[in-house]
Amino acid sequence: MAGTVVFDLDGTLADTSADLIAAANACLSLRGLTGLLDPVRDAGFAFAGGRAMLREGYARAGSDWIIPPGAEDADFLNLLGHYGANIAVHTRLYPGTLAALERLADAGHRLAVCTNKPEVLARALLAELQIVGMFDALIGADTLPVRKPDPRPYVAAVEGAGGTVARSFLVGDTVTDRKTAAAAGVKVALVAFGPEGAGLSRLAPDAMLAHFDDLPGLADRWLG
Structure with a gap:
């Protein structure tokens, strides 16, 4: 499912x-x-x-x-x-991002973005990176009156994608994402390839992702 x-x-x-x-x-x-x-x-x-x-x-x-x-x-x-x-002069997707998104979509999972970047900038960046069409919902810092770690943007992202919070999880890279997941009552996977790297394990996430190649398997385990 x-x-x-x-x-x-x-x-x-x-x-x-x-x-x-x-x-x-x-x-x-x-x-x-x-x-x-x-x-x-x-x-x-x-x-x-x-x-x-x-x-x-x-x-x-x-x-x-x-x-x-x-x-x-x-x-x-x-x-x-x-x-x-100058939104995408040097910006690049992390290795394996596109393949992971495609595999998740092929498995029937809904995809959403919940970011503290202003919505218009987030949408523009995703368009420049040619992946905006892969997401069923996008919630930015100014989409709602509140932002992460308040759980409401997360809930709006899930519901905007047509999903339910009970069958969802968050992928992030900061303590803000860890707190957001806790507030929403969902699991969180933090990436070990971002700026802080494996040091994010200090936040005791439900999983650490060493590479996006590992994400589809994690989704299978968590979402069944």
Whole structure:
């Protein structure tokens, strides 16, 4: 009997860190700041969100630099604009992503995305990566008044895909995804190929995915 597999996007389906970091660095450079972020070393900040990247960049400016009033809000809007215009310059699907999605769909499972990325950007990115049509539902950070780890976006993703929460699980890469699954009362598989790698096992997920090749078998076991 088929079920629903819900995916986070950044750091789970695709490595978006380089394009996210580039957008943040563009904003920091406009302020004359030189403590720029590295797309590899600072990938964790990228997947924590735009404001997290900006705050880290501000912190690297040192104590002599005072954040101007309203700077973060203005820079965040600029970051979104820059990112939207350069959304898939360096971004790539993780190895095995497309094959896993195809195998899940062939097995009759519904597929959905639940991300804290703004919906319009998430949809644009999935389109650029040529996989938007594989998902039956997409819930972004601004689709509902709340976002992950509140369980309501997850529930909306499952139900939007035509599934039931009782026959679903989440695939993600952060503590936010772990908390979302717990709040929704579902299992979670965290990927070991994202920025934190196997260190995510500290969150005690129901499973760790070493490669997307392992996902269809996991879905068979969990969804029967």
